[in-house]
Amino acid sequence: MSDFDDLLAANQTYAETFDDGGFDGVAHAGVAIVTCMDSRIEPLAMLGLGLGDAKIFRNPGGRVTPQAMEALVLGVHLLNVKRILIVPHTRCAVASNTEAALRAKIAESAGQDASWLDLTVVVDDQARALAEDVAKVRSHPFVPEDVKVGGFIYDVDTGLLNQKV
Ligand SMILES: [Zn+2]
Numbered sequence: 001m002s003d004f005d006d007l008l009a010a011n012q013t014y015a016e017t018f019d020d021g022g023f024d025g026v027a028h029a030g031v032a033i034v035t036c037m038d039s040r041i042e043p044l045a046m047l048g049l050g051l052g053d054a055k056i057f058r059n060p061g062g063r064v065t066p067q068a069m070e071a072l073v074l075g076v077h078l079l080n081v082k083r084i085l086i087v088p089h090t091r092c093a094v095a096s097n098t099e100a101a102l103r104a105k106i107a108e109s110a111g112q113d114a115s116w117l118d119l120t121v122v123v124d125d126q127a128r129a130l131a132e133d134v135a136k137v138r139s140h141p142f143v144p145e146d147v148k149v150g151g152f153i154y155d156v157d158t159g160l161l162n163q164k165v
Contacts, residue, residue, distance in 0.1 A: 031084075034059075034072070036061055055079055060094045065121065073140070076147055081147070084150070085150055090153060090156050091156055134151040
């Protein structure tokens with residue numbers, strides 16, 4: 001039971017001043033973000049947004065996977081999403097290593113063969129993958145024309161977003 005005690009204690013403190021109960025789940029700023037799981041990224045803060053403003057979907061690399069696409073369709077049709085930002089970033093592990101290299105690192109960490117392990121989010125050309133992901137969202141039959149879709153690279157060393165698509 002003690003493995004999470006520090007985090008649960010922090011949560012108690014958080015709940016003491018929590019003031020947002022009963023809030024709805026709509027994206028109040030009309031924004032959805034697909035970005036990487038990287039701990040250097042604060043999706044809301046980097047856009048000047050706060051609690052309740054945006055839908056956020058994260059995975060390794062910030063890729064538009066089938067699950068990300070599901071989230072975006074739900075966001076657009078049920079949760080007020082009008083603008084979608086696809087945001088991979090600089091120095092991302094899945095864009096700066098090959099699938100084989102990542103498998104080798106995992107195998108070393110785990111002490112067992114990882115040659116069978118799927119790493120479907122690995123990209124060999126980040127700019128091309130971003131362009132493809134943006135096109136995938138724009139051309140999706142359940143994403144209407146008036147929903148704006150942009151592709152950006154987030155620089156983890158400057159905090160700046162750089163629009164590419
Ligand atoms: Zn990353």
